[in-house]
Amino acid sequence: MIDLKKICQEKGLRMTGQRSIIADIITELGGHPAGHPDVNLIYMKASEKDSNISIATVYRTVKLFEEYGVIEKHDFKDGRSRYEPIQESNHHDHLIDIESGDVYEFSNSEIETIQKRIAEELGFELVDHRLELYGKKINK
Ligand SMILES: [Zn+2]
Incomplete structure (x- = not known):
């Protein structure tokens, strides 16, 4: 299991509490059939852990993770972008x-x-x- 939080830190990204929560959710949902979460699902799970997280924060954070090359965006034709951690050792x-x-x-x-x-x-x-x-x- 990869640790997105650790990878972010290694890339020099400052990990706030909210960023850590979002990183953990993306990690947890990674390879599951219902995984590859979109922003709405990440937001739903994140607000269970911290009710102060806004959907705007989720959007911003996901974009940031993508810019830092730690998550990958997929467009599976249903109009919602999905995300998963980038794992070079696990091509699929x-x-x-x-x-x-x-x-x-x-x-x-x-x-x-x-x-x-x-x-x-x-x-x-x-x-x-x-x-x-x-x-x-x-x-x-
Ligand atoms: Zn995948």
Whole structure:
């Protein structure tokens, strides 16, 4: 488990009480299906811990974390940006349940290899990629 608070401090970001609360929430919700929280969810959880936190503070803090390169923003087509801690050691792609908005993480070495090959065939060294699958749960 990564510690977003510690990473922020290492990057020289001053961690106030409210920033720490927000960092903890993003860390806790990180890889869970209902995770990859948007600002509203972070705000809801944050106000349970500190009723003085405003949604404006959450917006500002999330933007700050993003600028410092400690969290990553995703736009999963539903009009709300989602956030998760950046973990270089844990590359993964996402499958988004279009009905519930849940986000499932996966990684697949075959896909990774194919992507590298495609880039090479086009004359590139692959440095990054983003893959999102959108799906509906199959009723059984
Ligand atoms: Zn993820």
